[in-house]
Amino acid sequence: MEIVRTGPGPLSPDATQYMVRMRDGVRLATDVYLPAGDVGAGPTIVTRLPYDKTGEYTFMPQVAAYFTARGYRMVVQDVRGKFRSEGETLLFVNEAYDGYDTIDWVVQQDWSDGVVGMWGDSYYGFTQWAAVSTAHPALRAMVPRVTGTRLGELPVPSPGDRTHDVEMSVHRFYPLSYFHDRDILEWELDWSRRPLAEAVEEFFAAVGSRSASYDLWFPHPVTLRRFPAGSPFDAPAVPVLMTIGWWDNCAPWQWADHRELVRRPGWARNEYLLLEAIDHENTSHFDRDATPLESLDRYLGPAVEFFDVFLRGCPGEIPAVRWQLANSGDASLRVSSAWPPPEAVEVTWVASGAAAAAGAAPGGALTPLPRPEPAGAAGAAGAAGAAGAADVAAVAGAGGPAEVAEWVHDAAAPVGSPVGNPFAFLSEYPDERDAADRPDVLVFTGAALTEPLDLAGPIMLSATVGSDGPEMDLFARLLDVAPDGAARLIARGQQTILAPGGAFPVVLDLGHTGYRVPAGHALRLTLAGSDAPEFVPAPGTGEHRWLAATTVPNRQCVRLGGPDGVRLRCTVLPGS
Incomplete structure (x- = not known):
C-alpha cells in the first residue's frame, strides 16, 4: 500500500507566525499578514483551515497578498491538531470555541480595529459557521464558499424515515x-x-x-457536537455572502443552509447569494483551463467588495442575488431580487417508453407538458406537489399508458462515476454518452430544441420506484445532449430508500442550476442504481456498506406514465 505523506510547507516570508493559546491551553499556529507600510489599525480577515496555512493546495500566501494589497490584515490558522498546531486531530468538534478564541486574540492586537470578517471554502467555510455560532461581537461579516453547516455529515435515517442521503465515499x-x-x-x-x-x-x-x-x-456514527454553543442559525445574524457552485458536489449542504436562512427573518435580511458556474475546486465552466492563481479576481473580488461594504462601511449596495447562466457564452453576473428569479416559470417533463429506456440511447422519450406554471407553485423548490386534474390528464397523454421499466443493480459491477475527482468535476467535464448504453441505466431523451432553453432555479424529480432488495439507491442525472451525441451533466440528485417494496413514491432534489441548453440540443434524463466509487454502492444484502463481504444483484423498477410516473420539474426563464 502506497501512502504519500505531505507535511507543512515552508513558512511564508510575508507573514509572522504566532502560537495562539486557546481557552484550554492548546496553542494554534497562526500567520499574520499585514498591509505594506505603517497603516495603523484596520479590519481583519480570518481563515481557519486544515489544509496547511502555507501549503500549495490552498495557496494562502497568495490569497493573503490579495487582501493585504486592498488594505486588509489577514490571519490564517491551522486548525487544532493539523500541521503546526497543537491538540487532538478531530474534525468539526473544536471549531466553534477555537474560532471564538482566535477572533478574541485578533481584536486585542494593535493592528486590529476590532472588526473581523471570515472567508474560505469547504472546511474553512464550515469553520466560519462554527465561529458565528459563538456570537463573538467582533465578527461582522463572512463569506462561506462551497460549504455547509452539515458538511461531511454521514447520512443517518431518522426514526421511521425510509429515505436518506446516499453515503458518499x-x-x-x-x-x-x-x-x-x-x-x-x-x-x-x-x-x-x-x-x-x-x-x-x-x-x-x-x-x-x-x-x-x-x-x-465506524461502523455506526457518533453524532459529533459541531456547535456546542448552539446552532449558528440561532446566533445573531451577520451579513453572509453564500457562494454556491452549480457543479459543486457539496452544494446540497449549502442549499440546505440557504433554506434554513430564509426561514429566519434576521438571517434572511442579511443573506446574499453568489451563484457561480464552478465546481468545488473553483474551476469555472467558462474557463476550465484557468488555474486558481490565474483567476484570483474572480475568486476573491466579490469577497473584497462585500467586506468593503460590511467591514469598512464603504458606500455601495450588494445585490441580493448574483448568478451566472452557464453555457451562454456570457460569464457576467446577472442580478435578481430573489432566487429563483421572480419571472421564472416551472415546466414539467414526463418520461415514457419502458422498453426503449432499457436499451441504448436515445432510449425512451422525455416530453414537456404544454402548460408552464409560476416557479415553485407546484413544488419545484420543495417536495413535488400532487398533480391537478389537468396535469393528470396531460401526464397520461404525454407519457402514454402506465408501464414499468426495469434494470438490475449489481454492486459487483456498478455504474461507474464519470470522473476520478468529483470535487474537480469541471476539470474533466466528461462526455457521459456511453453510460446511457449500459443495460443497468434507464435513459430518456427529449426532442431537439428549436430555440435555447434557459434553466434558472431548482430541479426536482418525482417517481414511483421498487426493488426486490432490502434497500435501493436511485441516481438521476439531467444531461445536455449536443447534435454530435456528446452528453454533459447539468444537474443530478440521489437518494437511498429503505425497504422500497414494489412501489415507493420518491422525490429527488437535483439541486439548482443556471444553464442554457442551446437550440439543436436535447435534454436527457438517466436513472441508475449506483454511481461508484463517488457513492458507496449498496451491496444488495442490506448489510453495512463497508462491512458486507458479498453482494447480491437486485432487480429495480420505476413506473412510467400516469400521475405517479416519472416527472421532471425544471425552473426556466420565460420565452426560452
Missing part, C-alpha cells in the same frame, strides 16, 4: 486522509474488494496509528 475516507493526523495522507482504496473496512485496517497498520475521527464514525 468521502464521508469515511476524509478522516482517513485529511484528519488522520497532522499531515495529509494520500492513498488509494481498492473499491472492488470486500469488505471495504479490511483495507482501512491495512492502512492503519501501514501508518502505525488509527484515526479518531474514523473510529467515531
Whole structure:
C-alpha cells in the first residue's frame, strides 16, 4: 500500500507566525499578514483551515497578498491538531470555541480595529459557521464558499424515515486522509474488494496509528457536537455572502443552509447569494483551463467588495442575488431580487417508453407538458406537489399508458462515476454518452430544441420506484445532449430508500442550476442504481456498506406514465 505523506510547507516570508493559546491551553499556529507600510489599525480577515496555512493546495500566501494589497490584515490558522498546531486531530468538534478564541486574540492586537470578517471554502467555510455560532461581537461579516453547516455529515435515517442521503465515499475516507493526523495522507482504496473496512485496517497498520475521527464514525456514527454553543442559525445574524457552485458536489449542504436562512427573518435580511458556474475546486465552466492563481479576481473580488461594504462601511449596495447562466457564452453576473428569479416559470417533463429506456440511447422519450406554471407553485423548490386534474390528464397523454421499466443493480459491477475527482468535476467535464448504453441505466431523451432553453432555479424529480432488495439507491442525472451525441451533466440528485417494496413514491432534489441548453440540443434524463466509487454502492444484502463481504444483484423498477410516473420539474426563464 502506497501512502504519500505531505507535511507543512515552508513558512511564508510575508507573514509572522504566532502560537495562539486557546481557552484550554492548546496553542494554534497562526500567520499574520499585514498591509505594506505603517497603516495603523484596520479590519481583519480570518481563515481557519486544515489544509496547511502555507501549503500549495490552498495557496494562502497568495490569497493573503490579495487582501493585504486592498488594505486588509489577514490571519490564517491551522486548525487544532493539523500541521503546526497543537491538540487532538478531530474534525468539526473544536471549531466553534477555537474560532471564538482566535477572533478574541485578533481584536486585542494593535493592528486590529476590532472588526473581523471570515472567508474560505469547504472546511474553512464550515469553520466560519462554527465561529458565528459563538456570537463573538467582533465578527461582522463572512463569506462561506462551497460549504455547509452539515458538511461531511454521514447520512443517518431518522426514526421511521425510509429515505436518506446516499453515503458518499468521502464521508469515511476524509478522516482517513485529511484528519488522520497532522499531515495529509494520500492513498488509494481498492473499491472492488470486500469488505471495504479490511483495507482501512491495512492502512492503519501501514501508518502505525488509527484515526479518531474514523473510529467515531465506524461502523455506526457518533453524532459529533459541531456547535456546542448552539446552532449558528440561532446566533445573531451577520451579513453572509453564500457562494454556491452549480457543479459543486457539496452544494446540497449549502442549499440546505440557504433554506434554513430564509426561514429566519434576521438571517434572511442579511443573506446574499453568489451563484457561480464552478465546481468545488473553483474551476469555472467558462474557463476550465484557468488555474486558481490565474483567476484570483474572480475568486476573491466579490469577497473584497462585500467586506468593503460590511467591514469598512464603504458606500455601495450588494445585490441580493448574483448568478451566472452557464453555457451562454456570457460569464457576467446577472442580478435578481430573489432566487429563483421572480419571472421564472416551472415546466414539467414526463418520461415514457419502458422498453426503449432499457436499451441504448436515445432510449425512451422525455416530453414537456404544454402548460408552464409560476416557479415553485407546484413544488419545484420543495417536495413535488400532487398533480391537478389537468396535469393528470396531460401526464397520461404525454407519457402514454402506465408501464414499468426495469434494470438490475449489481454492486459487483456498478455504474461507474464519470470522473476520478468529483470535487474537480469541471476539470474533466466528461462526455457521459456511453453510460446511457449500459443495460443497468434507464435513459430518456427529449426532442431537439428549436430555440435555447434557459434553466434558472431548482430541479426536482418525482417517481414511483421498487426493488426486490432490502434497500435501493436511485441516481438521476439531467444531461445536455449536443447534435454530435456528446452528453454533459447539468444537474443530478440521489437518494437511498429503505425497504422500497414494489412501489415507493420518491422525490429527488437535483439541486439548482443556471444553464442554457442551446437550440439543436436535447435534454436527457438517466436513472441508475449506483454511481461508484463517488457513492458507496449498496451491496444488495442490506448489510453495512463497508462491512458486507458479498453482494447480491437486485432487480429495480420505476413506473412510467400516469400521475405517479416519472416527472421532471425544471425552473426556466420565460420565452426560452
